[in-house]
Amino acid sequence: MTLLTPTAKDLSAVQAPYDVDAIRADFPILAEKIHGKPLVYLDNGASAQKSRFMIETVQRAYAHEYANVHRGLHYLSNLATANFERARETVRRFLNARSDAEIIFTRNATEGINLVAQSFGGTHIGEGDEILLTIMEHHSNIVPWYFLRERKGAVLKWAPVSDTGEFLLDEFEKLISPRTKMIAITHMSNVLGTIVPIKEVVRIAHARGIPVLVDGAQGAVHLPVDVQDLDADFYVFTGHKLYGPTGIGVLYGKSEHLETMPPYQGGGEMIGTVTTDRITYAAPPHRFEAGTPAIVQAIGLGAAIDYVEGVGRERIKAHEDALLAYAMDRLGELNWLRIIGRAKDKGGIISFEMEGAHPHDVSTILDRYGVAVRAGTHCAEPLLARFGVTSTARASIAMYNTKDEIDTLVEGLRKARELFA
Ligand SMILES: Cc1ncc(COP(=O)(O)O)c(C=O)c1O
Numbered sequence: 187m188t189l190l191t192p193t194a195k196d197l198s199a200v201q202a203p204y205d206v207d208a209i210r211a212d213f214p215i216l217a218e219k220i221h222g223k224p225l226v227y228l229d230n231g232a233s234a235q236k237s238r239f240m241i242e243t244v245q246r247a248y249a250h251e252y253a254n255v256h257r258g259l260h261y262l263s264n265l266a267t268a269n270f271e272r273a274r275e276t277v278r279r280f281l282n283a284r285s286d287a288e289i290i291f292t293r294n295a296t297e298g299i300n301l302v303a304q305s306f307g308g309t310h311i312g313e314g315d316e317i318l319l320t321i322m323e324h325h326s327n328i329v330p331w332y333f334l335r336e337r338k339g340a341v342l343k344w345a346p347v348s349d350t351g352e353f354l355l356d357e358f359e360k361l362i363s364p365r366t367k368m369i370a371i372t373h374m375s376n377v378l379g380t381i382v383p384i385k386e387v388v389r390i391a392h393a394r395g396i397p398v399l400v401d402g403a404q405g406a407v408h409l410p411v412d413v414q415d416l417d418a419d420f421y422v423f424t425g426h427k428l429y430g431p432t433g434i435g436v437l438y439g440k441s442e443h444l445e446t447m448p449p450y451q452g453g454g455e456m457i458g459t460v461t462t463d464r465i466t467y468a469a470p471p472h473r474f475e476a477g478t479p480a481i482v483q484a485i486g487l488g489a490a491i492d493y494v495e496g497v498g499r500e501r502i503k504a505h506e507d508a509l510l511a512y513a514m515d516r517l518g519e520l521n522w523l524r525i526i527g528r529a530k531d532k533g534g535i536i537s538f539e540m541e542g543a544h545p546h547d548v549s550t551i552l553d554r555y556g557v558a559v560r561a562g563t564h565c566a567e568p569l570l571a572r573f574g575v576t577s578t579a580r581a582s583i584a585m586y587n588t589k590d591e592i593d594t595l596v597e598g599l600r601k602a603r604e605l606f607a
Pocket of ligand 1: 231232294295296297324326327372374375376401403404424565
């Protein structure tokens with residue numbers, strides 16, 4: 187069978203040295219003008235832009251290679267199935283999981299966490315049992331556990347951060363008790379950029395027999411991830427922040443857990459057999475993928491990962507780290523700007539407040555200059571309350587951002603300041 191989907195190898199950006207202009211040329215939207223100004227896209231923490239390689243892969247999958255997966259015996263069904271399962275293998279390689287059976291396709295990171303909370307948590311967490319989170323969590327890694335508090339009487343505990351947004355490993359450790367049954371923790375904060383030392387967290391947790399779920403919605407984009415090395419029990423991420431399509435996410439789970447977990451949803455694809463009075467379930471990963479999956483989105487995610495790996499994850503990290511350092515310096519010149527989150531180990535996300543101006547107004551002014559940043563709660567209200575704010579503006583960087591764009595952001599902020607001062 188011919189697999190028509192191209193590989194990332196022939197793309198201009200997949201070359202050494204790191205050539206940000208070549209990368210930019212691979213992302214068509216970056217050539218757009220907004221309000222007559224070149225787009226400066228700094229809202230990557232919310233969702234990243236898409237390479238033409240990813241877009242063409244999706245287009246091709248619909249135009250030439252489309253059918254439903256797993257159930258057909260005809261050519262196109264076999265081709266679509268091969269492409270879909272190849273994407274699963276790409277994700278396995280990306281995370282360095284042991285087997286494809288540990289890779290479950292979900293709609294997004296949120297669904298992966300809900301799946302674990304309901305299926306694993308519903309089985310193992312009962313009244314008075316504790317779930318340890320951090321105060322930095324996105325609502326996606328709070329609300330599914332909150333449901334267990336409501337349903338089962340579980341207790342939520344919150345590990346703190348310092349005033350500079352540093353994760354406090356000792357304080358975290360002190361909150362673990364004999365009742366702790368789950369640690370659910372972000373790899374990288376979507377507000378502060380703080381990177382959590384997951385390997386240490388897992389070592390501490392496993393020494394006490396506690397499983398760890400890692401919310402990698404930001405971490406998988408900005409940090410190399412090796413789930414065997416991290417030894418996390420569960421790791422979730424979401425495709426659209428990783429330059430892939432919307433509607434697709436991934437839950438990695440250790441086989442030893444997945445094999446014993448009950449299904450999350452019922453329907454086609456997830457069963458072994460169904461009779462009028464008995465149902466058996468398929469083995470993982472299919473047990474957790476009820477109904478027709480997001481076929482083309484998964485294939486698109488595979489292409490996005492191929493692109494990222496083609497450029498090189500370490501090289502992307504080095505580029506983003508240098509850009510973050512530059513941005514922190516440049517924004518540090520503005521003494522009327524309060525940056526929230528200055529952890530030593532920090533990824534490319536900068537939240538800030540401007541003296542005398544609401545973040546929504548700041549973001550609206552920046553938009554006039556073509557600069558896209560996010561303003562609001564960033565779905566992390568407990569964290570914002572910790573810092574005594576109800577919203578912030580947030581600039582978040584990606585592999586295609588440049589120093590010039592940071593300069594444009596700074597210029598836009600100066601203009602906004604003139605208006606509000
Ligand atoms: C840290 C973190 N976790 C979870 C999510 C949820 O991602 P999704 O909405 O794609 O499920 C986000 C999205 O902003 C995030 O930043």
